[in-house]
Amino acid sequence: MLKKSKVNLNEISHNSAMGLVRKVLDMGVLLAEVYIDTVGDPEKYRIKLTEKFPGIKFVVAKKADSLYPVVSGASIVAKVTRDRALRNWVFDETALNMHMKTGSGYPGDPDTKQWLEDHKHPVFGFPTLVRFSWGTCTPFFKDAVEVTWETDEVDEDATNNGSAKRQVKLSSLGFTGFKRKTEEIESSGKGRCKFFQARKLELVRKFQ
Incomplete structure (x- = not known):
């Protein structure tokens, strides 16, 4: 009960996609086809979706955002939504000198690395905004306190x-x-x- 239950990113992405499909269906929308940029093996993902929603045709492909305009549009909406969420983020933590100059969030972005450096803690790691299993965090844990x-x-x-x-x-x-x-x-x-x-x-x- 007190331990974390680890869930990998593929499963999170799959569950999110299925949740969106379910929400659209619950709104009464007649959904015939769904185009998805794959996470993991495309065919296995397609089968998983088809078994969950047998009445819908699913097209799952790598780089789907460059193949299907509808996926390209969805990708833009997702990025804009993410950026807006970050701009309006309210920290649960109350430490001083916290800021939102996070950069792009990509591993090679110097602003992102600097933000991690500015907000690391030897015991608690990072604010809840950060996913600790993110590989970019690894170098910052070398001086973490062992408890x-x-x-x-x-x-x-x-x-x-x-x-x-x-x-x-x-x-x-x-x-x-x-x-x-x-x-x-x-x-x-x-x-x-x-x-x-x-x-x-x-x-x-x-x-x-």
């Missing part, structure tokens, strides 16, 4: 006294620059954080 906390996980060979408890390194969770696989180390013996104990919060895997 550990007690995990709810217990080894299968755990004894009754709980000696098999482990700690999980925060640095391995969510930061691209570190190991993808959760690294476990011997417990400090302190047990779970008092915050979770006091509120009786536990890791939940199954719901009834």
